[in-house]
Amino acid sequence: DQQVKQNSPSLSVQEGRISILNCDYTNSMFDYFLWYKKYPAEGPTFLISISSIKDKNEDGRFTVFLNKSAKHLSLHIVPSQPGDSAVYFCAALLGRLYFGRGTQLTVWP
Amino acid sequence: DAGVIQSPRHEVTEMGQEVTLRCKPISGHNSLFWYRQTMMRGLELLIYFNNNVPIDDSGMPEDRFSAKMPNASFSTLKIQPSEPRDSAVYFCASSLVKGALKMAGELFFGEGSRLTVL
Numbered sequence: 679d680q681q682v683k684q685n686s687p688s689l690s691v692q693e694g695r696i697s698i699l700n701c702d703y704t705n706s707m708f709d710y711f712l713w714y715k716k717y718p719a720e721g722p723t724f725l726i727s728i729s730s731i732k733d734k735n736e737d738g739r740f741t742v743f744l745n746k747s748a749k750h751l752s753l754h755i756v757p758s759q760p761g762d763s764a765v766y767f768c769a770a771l772l773g774r775l776y777f778g779r780g781t782q783l784t785v786w787p
Numbered sequence: 788d789a790g791v792i793q794s795p796r797h798e799v800t801e802m803g804q805e806v807t808l809r810c811k812p813i814s815g816h817n818s819l820f821w822y823r824q825t826m827m828r829g830l831e832l833l834i835y836f837n838n839n840v841p842i843d844d845s846g847m848p849e850d851r852f853s854a855k856m857p858n859a860s861f862s863t864l865k866i867q868p869s870e871p872r873d874s875a876v877y878f879c880a881s882s883l884v885k886g887a888l889k890m891a892g893e894l895f896f897g898e899g900s901r902l903t904v905l
Contacts (some may be wrong), residue, residue: 712893721791721878721896723832767830774843775894777822779829 681705682770684778693787697755701768701778704749710771713742713753715764716780722767726753758785789813791897793879799903805867808900811860812881820894821854821864822878830878836862837884869904876901 683702699713709730714722715755728735728742728751735742741754755762765784768778792811800806812819820835834844836856844854851870855860866873880894 712892719898721880721898723896724893727893774832774835777830777832 680778681708682768682776682778684766684768684781686781687779688782688784690784690786691758693760693785695760697753697762697783697785698739699745699753699755699766701751701770701785702749703751703769703770703776705772705776706746706749708770708772708776711742711744712771712775713740713749714767714769714771714777716767717764725766732747755783759784759785760785791881791895793877793897793900795900797903799876799905800869801905803868803869804904805865806865806869806873806902806904808864808877808879808902810864810879810897812860812862812879813895814860816881817859818864818882819856819862820880820882821862822896823882824878824899833864833877844877847868849853853885866902869902871904874902874904 681704712727713725715725716722726737726740726742728744733744739755744751765780765782767780769775794809817836821833823831831846833846834854835842839856852866854864861862876899879894880896880897882894
């Protein structure tokens with residue numbers, strides 16, 4: 679039973695435009711959320727996180743937004759670059775990390 | 788600094804054979820996690836250890852799977868006997884967990900072991 683859901687398996691965006699990756703969760707007790715990025719043949723690497731007491735966290739081109747009432751978070755990448763092409767996993771923390779299934783982002787020139 | 792080291796990177800075996808995957812966590816980390824990645828289920832937590840003690844093994848699929856952590860610098864995940872449905876990428880990750888088993892959010896993953904069972 680997936681407590682963290684990424685309903686879009688793939689997203690294709692032109693270079694320079696905004697990429698928006700979405701994530702929904704079911705458990706209101708989650709207290710911390712993270713995004714991981716994964717390139718082929720590599721392990722996932724931590725990208726950005728947000729505490730449940732905040733609604734926005736920004737790090738360079740990456741911004742994560744949290745809407746607790748909707749149990750929804752999103753990752754914005756502006757501007758998108760070809761090197762951002764990867765699988766992005768959303769994760770939520772409650773004693774342990776619960777991962778979504780991932781979204782494959784492709785940024786084309 | 789060396790990251791999480793996994794071996795083998797690739798394993799092809801026949802159904803019924805024993806498979807052993809190995810992991811060396813980052814020095815100083817006190818928690819170790821085994822994940823399995825498949826297209827259908829994404830990243831699934833199989834088991835995690837804190838200070839070498841298994842804390843949560845509820846994700847281990849069945850008795851064919853076992854994991855050990857004999858010391859702070861080494862862990863194994865064993866599948867015996869292996870089946871074609873075990874084919875997946877298996878990741879090991881480590882973290883520094885502070886406090887009473889309160890898990891830190893950031894995990895450091897190895898590069899994974901791709902298992903193919905024919």
